[in-house]
């Protein structure tokens with residue numbers, strides 16, 4: 001079975017996870033923002049796909065959105081696993097909105113949490129990121145960290161048939177309890193628009 005890791009990352013958290021999975025599994029690895037993906041990736045070369053991307057303002061990172069739009073249906077004929085990255089407590093609703101039936105069809109889908117990285121993040125994103133970090137400090141809470149235990153388990157699941165391995169936040173298991181999208185607040189909707197506009201600017 002030939003495996004591949006496909007990820008997108010803006011500030012490096014997802015990249016760090018993808019690199020860890022690559023080192024563990026020896027799968028090939030593509031950054032969706034990298035030219036190598038455009039030039040060297042051929043969907044039909046692989047039987048097992050590992051997908052990972054972060055959320056911002058509840059929106060899935062744009063390159064992964066594009067990937068799912070192009071290959072989502074074809075993935076259903078393959079084997080695949082998904083890792084989600086973010087700091088939201090409402091991980092399932094976010095993931096379900098973009099990965100939809102892929103969560104059901106995946107071998108397993110895990111939420112690995114995220115980090116708040118301030119260094120090198122400029123403009124509006126930088127201001128929002130600093131504000132988020134300040135709020136953690138104000139609430140006397142430590143900044144979020146990648147769930148390294150689940151990351152390790154994710155890698156073990158990829159390389160063994162051990163069904164006894166269970167995750168802290170197993171999105172497939174959460175699906176069983178899910179009763180529908182929670183309503184978006186006005187604030188979130190505004191943030192989404194700002195973030196989308198900024199991403200569009202980035203790509204011009």
Ligand SMILES: Cc1cc2nc3c(=O)[nH]c(=O)nc-3n(C[C@H](O)[C@H](O)[C@H](O)COP(=O)(O)O)c2cc1C
Nearest residue numbers: 010011012013014054056057058086087088114115
């Ligand atoms: C401006 C901003 C908005 C964010 N919005 C969300 C969000 O809506 N949901 C979520 O789960 N995480 C959110 N996060 C957390 C990111 O997903 C987290 O920082 C992640 O580690 C980023 O991944 P990357 O380093 O691979 O780009 C947000 C972070 C920032 C800086």
